[in-house]
Amino acid sequence: MRLSVQPATRLTGHATIPSSKPETQRAILTATLARGRSIVHNDLRCTETTAMKNACRGVGASIDEQDGRLEIQGVGRDLRTEQRIIDAMGSGLVFRVFAALSCFATSPAIITGDKILRGRVMAPLFDALRSLGARIHCIGDEGHAPVVNWGGGLSGGRCVVPGNVSSQFITALMFSAPLADSPTTIAIEGEVLSISYIRQTVEAMRRAGIRVEHAEDFSGVTVHPGEYQPIEYRAGGDFTSSSYLIAAAAIFPGTTVLSNINSRSLQGERAIVDVVRALGIEVSFDDRNDTLTLVNQRGELSGDYEFDASDFPNIVPTLAAIGAYVKGRFRVVGGSITRLHKSPRIKAMVSELGKMGVNIKPLFRDGVYDGFEIHGDGQFNGGVSLSSWGDHRIFMSLFVASLRCRTPNLLDGYQDVHCSFPDFFEQFKRLGVAFDEVSVGETPAPVATLRSA
Structure with a gap:
């Protein structure tokens, strides 16, 4: 047809x-990483926000979809991956964020997605995560989804990503960084594109009580260890x-x-x-x-x-x-x-x-x-x-x-x-x-x- x-x-x-897809996805993610009850008003319900909710449920979050809002019981640092597989479907943001967050899961996890997502560029994120101590391996083609993350946490420190490939690499590293042992500095090389999406990530994390610092031109971002706090948020x-x-x-x-x-x-x-x-x-x-x-x-x-x-x-x-x-x-x-x-x-x-x-x-x-x-x-x-x-x-x-x-x-x-x-x-x-x-x-x-x- x-x-x-x-x-x-x-x-x-x-x-x-x-309602905004990036704002909804970031709010769901932030609420999941906070221990306790959060409310997200005026959320968008579509295929890619469903992928985010399913991934968050896959690490233990409880998400109640009510009329006009979500009530989310977050898990804090206790990321459980008993189901073993997180399917990002077609969402690049979901795949990239959970490729990073699964470093802190209680058991190994496979993160995958659909055919189009499996063809998208992921290598710079994997390289950055490995430099921070991640044990992450590609199951199929090197530098592409799907991956298996064996867990074990991240040590923090310094990593490098290009600024002209995907702002989602930076968002993924930022969301996982508060769980690391020490501050994480993300050096962003070259021209930094899609800065507005990085700003949205900074805003979401700061609202949840995470300390984030960045250069004026976003050539560098530093995220300090911390505990995500429950939020009440309205998506625009x-x-x-x-x-x-x-x-x-x-x-x-x-x-x-x-x-x-x-x-x-x-x-x-x-x-x-x-x-x-x-x-x-x-x-x-x-x-x-x-x-x-x-x-x-x-x-x-x-x-x-x-x-x-x-x-x-x-x-x-x-x-x-x-x-x-x-x-x-x-x-x-x-x-x-x-x-x-x-x-x-x-x-x-x-x-x-x-x-x-x-x-x-x-x-x-x-x-x-x-x-x-x-x-x-x-x-x-x-x-x-x-x-x-x-x-x-x-x-x-x-x-x-x-x-x-x-x-x-x-x-x-x-x-x-x-x-x-x-x-x-x-x-x-x-x-x-x-x-x-x-x-x-x-x-x-x-x-x-x-x-x-």
Whole structure:
């Protein structure tokens, strides 16, 4: 089955943004590492937060899922791995964090994940952990999941990781460091990308009473031994998820109101608001009521723009969808880290938007995909089949880009929205967007009634 995305002419209405995935995952993890009862309000429930909850339950945490909140009975330092296997599914953060935390488990554990995760880069984390005393071995290909961690703890000290591969390496080392015998210093070499995610980790740990110090430029982080304290935390809205609705509001005339979103956020992807404001969209936050209003009076975008996405890489595919409809020059740089995400995201968007007829070319830095340049248009013919490359963020970005085509596009991978935005289709439906499932080989037809995929 594929999804037929029907052309739209105007977007207007009220939609709700899902809660933040990184904030929810960090809150669940922090609560697990504290001994006692914690409460996480407004949590996101999706495939990847489920993977985090299951992994935390796998080391002994009790997690009660109530309406609008989680009650978590943490285990402190008593990490029990009687089940022997922790399955991170497709979550890189879950795998990386538990590859580190299982150093302190009461018995050996295998940490694994799905096919895509098993192909992702993990070697720098394993090397850093071994330098701190970890006994961790790859079961299959060296430098990749799955691994077996034999336990025995970490001594602390100094380790080194690159700053341009994954901020999750740093987050994993940081979360495990308070359990070590002595302070742990993480030296981060080279350019440090996705700093906003490291800031979120620092904030989560400090709220739980852990002493964390870092250089202003995050070239180094030191975490001191300590005991995690129970927390009461409220997750905010997810700016990466909001980017798809914000992007749609930017390419169509109308007024869109989004709920569960607040300007006070450490998320780097909050930059999507600054991007569309630069494009001429009227943007106003109401933080008291957690709403964002976007007014697009023109309906057409034009001008020359350049954005550095090094601190908000998750919206690089969304920016490509917007850029397709900017008459002028639309450049995005600083996205090299996205080649190591669920798919090589710049390459994927260049390929799929090219099928639509978009004038897009990749930009390279040091021989790797770093961004793209688009000379956009107001509309494209459509009627093409597009691939998500097995990546939920590619699918959602292509969904938005397809809305302004003259005829429906067919997209695969629509089930993957459950990774981060389970009610993606329902929220777009509320704005008047039409779509329908079609069988492979079936000719798309106009949709008389809306239904979620």
